[in-house]
Structures are given as C-alpha cells and as structure tokens.
Amino acid sequence: MINTIPIISHYEIPERLLDAYKLLYDIENYLRDLLINSQLSYHLTYEKLSFFHVITLIDSLPSTKSNFKRDTIANLYHTVKIRNKVCHMHNIDNQEYHVLYACWKELFES
Numbered sequence: 001m002i003n004t005i006p007i008i009s010h011y012e013i014p015e016r017l018l019d020a021y022k023l024l025y026d027i028e029n030y031l032r033d034l035l036i037n038s039q040l041s042y043h044l045t046y047e048k049l050s051f052f053h054v055i056t057l058i059d060s061l062p063s064t065k066s067n068f069k070r071d072t073i074a075n076l077y078h079t080v081k082i083r084n085k086v087c088h089m090h091n092i093d094n095q096e097y098h099v100l101y102a103c104w105k106e107l108f109e110s
Contacts, residue, residue, distance in 0.1 A: 016097055020086045023104045027079065030107055031058055038063045052080050072106045075099055 031054050032047065038061055049057070055076045058064045068076075082096045092100075 014091060017086060017089070017091060020082070020092055020097055020100055023100045024079070024083050024086055027076075027100070027104055027107060028054065028083075031055065031076075034058060034064050034067075035061075051083055052077075055080070069106075072103065075103045075106075079103055 028051055032049075035049075035054065035057055055073070058068070058076075059073050078099055082092055082100055085092050085096070
C-alpha cells in the first residue's frame with residue numbers, strides 16, 4: 001500500500017488540470033515502460049529522456065512503432081505542448097483535454 005498525504009492548499013485547483021495530470025502520468029509512464037521492455041539499449045536511461053524523445057523513440061523502434069496508429073503518434077506529439085502547460089500549472093482548454101483523453105483511451109482501452 002502506498003502512503004499518501006492529503007492535499008492541503010489555500011488555492012482552488014481546477015479539476016480538469018488534476019485530471020489532465022493523471023492522464024499524462026499514465027501516458028508517459030506507459031510509454032517509458034514500453035521502451036524499457038523493448039531493451040533497445042542498456043546504456044540509455046529512459047527515465048531521464050524528455051517526453052518528446054520518448055515519443056520519438058516509440059515512433060522509430062520497429063518493436064514499438066507497429067503498436068500505434070499514425071493518428072495516435074501525431075496526437076502523442078501534440079500532447080507535448082499540453083504536457084508543458086499542465087506541468088507549469090497553466091489551464092488547458094476542452095480541446096486540449098480531449099486530445100489527452102483520446103491518447104489515454106487509445107493506449108489503455110484498446
């Protein structure tokens with residue numbers, strides 16, 4: 001069981017931003033796990049790669065590239081800008097949230 005602490009904040013946290021962070025967390029960790037399991041190289045530290053580079057590797061490796069539709073890869077590249085907004089605590093609009101959710105759905109519900 002993971003120990004958690006309650007979130008204590010004096011600020012209103014937009015629910016969509018929290019949900020977006022959760023989606024990004026799942027997406028990014030799933031893609032990193034794919035790279036680790038591909039065993040491309042033992043010399044790479046996948047945890048230190050930027051999200052953009054993780055997507056680029058996923059898109060270029062024969063062992064992982066075939067797992068994704070071209071639209072999914074394009075949407076994953078689009079999520080890089082959305083990720084930066086979320087991680088810097090900038091609000092995202094409905095369209096950006098739907099792109100994240102579509103990517104998440106493609107990865108986890110197929």
